[in-house]
Amino acid sequence: MINFTYFISDLHLSADRPDITQCLLHFLEHEAPHADALYVLGDLFEVWLGDDDITPFSEQIAYAFKSLSVSTPIYFIHGNRDFAMKKRYAKRACFTLLPEQFVVDLYGTPTVLLHGDEMCTRDVEYMKFRKKARSWWWPRLMLALPLSVRRRIAQKGRSVSKNNKQQLANDIMDVTPSEVIKVFGKHNVHRMIHGHTHRPAIHVHEVNGHKATRVVLGDWYTQGSVLRVSATGIELETRTFSSS
Ligand code: MN
Numbered sequence: 001m002i003n004f005t006y007f008i009s010d011l012h013l014s015a016d017r018p019d020i021t022q023c024l025l026h027f028l029e030h031e032a033p034h035a036d037a038l039y040v041l042g043d044l045f046e047v048w049l050g051d052d053d054i055t056p057f058s059e060q061i062a063y064a065f066k067s068l069s070v071s072t073p074i075y076f077i078h079g080n081r082d083f084a085m086k087k088r089y090a091k092r093a094c095f096t097l098l099p100e101q102f103v104v105d106l107y108g109t110p111t112v113l114l115h116g117d118e119m120c121t122r123d124v125e126y127m128k129f130r131k132k133a134r135s136w137w138w139p140r141l142m143l144a145l146p147l148s149v150r151r152r153i154a155q156k157g158r159s160v161s162k163n164n165k166q167q168l169a170n171d172i173m174d175v176t177p178s179e180v181i182k183v184f185g186k187h188n189v190h191r192m193i194h195g196h197t198h199r200p201a202i203h204v205h206e207v208n209g210h211k212a213t214r215v216v217l218g219d220w221y222t223q224g225s226v227l228r229v230s231a232t233g234i235e236l237e238t239r240t241f242s243s244s
Pocket residue numbers: 042043079080081115117195196197
């Protein structure tokens with residue numbers, strides 16, 4: 001049997017999208033146990049209000065990952081939706097939390113993993129928010145608020161972000177090519193895997209005269225999206241949502 005590793009991102013799980021959850025649960029139970037490892041590259045959840053926001057839904061997801069962890073290690077990189085996830089939930093779900101950019105040797109090929117939002121520098125409004133969200137003070141301030149207040153803020157934020165997205169030109173939301181080259185150079189690697197843009201593809205870049213591969217994961221809005229990496233190849237795959 002060929003050894004392989006799975007990558008997923010941008011599931012945007014929420015209690016009001018049971019079709020996405022079902023597809024994930026099936027994947028975790030029947031497919032992921034055969035992998036050497038599972039990497040979740042951010043935006044697993046549509047919104048994360050804090051590890052104290054314990055709901056039947058968040059517990060169901062944690063339990064499914066925890067069950068998988070018996071056979072397959074699970075690594076997690078934060079996205080822009082779930083950057084507030086801390087050790088407490090990670091422990092319940094048996095996630096190993098990784099830094100925002102992490103280099104892993106995949107069957108002999110060093111590969112940098114990231115959510116990818118930091119490369120979308122043309123989205124000026126978002127970059128401002130990102131700077132605040134990753135500061136030392138803002139998360140502390142937010143997490144100090146009562147959960148009920150955080151829930152209200154999140155609800156407001158969701159409607160605002162929906163409106164903004166419709167106004168943004170397509171190219172603003174995609175990565176800035178020069179930022180991609182920077183990330184390759186910073187880690188001195190020739191392969192990158194990221195999500196965030198919801199534009200699944202395998203791109204080839206030229207970095208210092210060498211070919212470098214950038215794999216973009218797909219989202220889970222209308223189907224499941226899975227990347228399978230082995231020593232012999234990389235494949236972007238989809239999983240259909242069951243209609244029931
Ligand atoms: Mn994202």
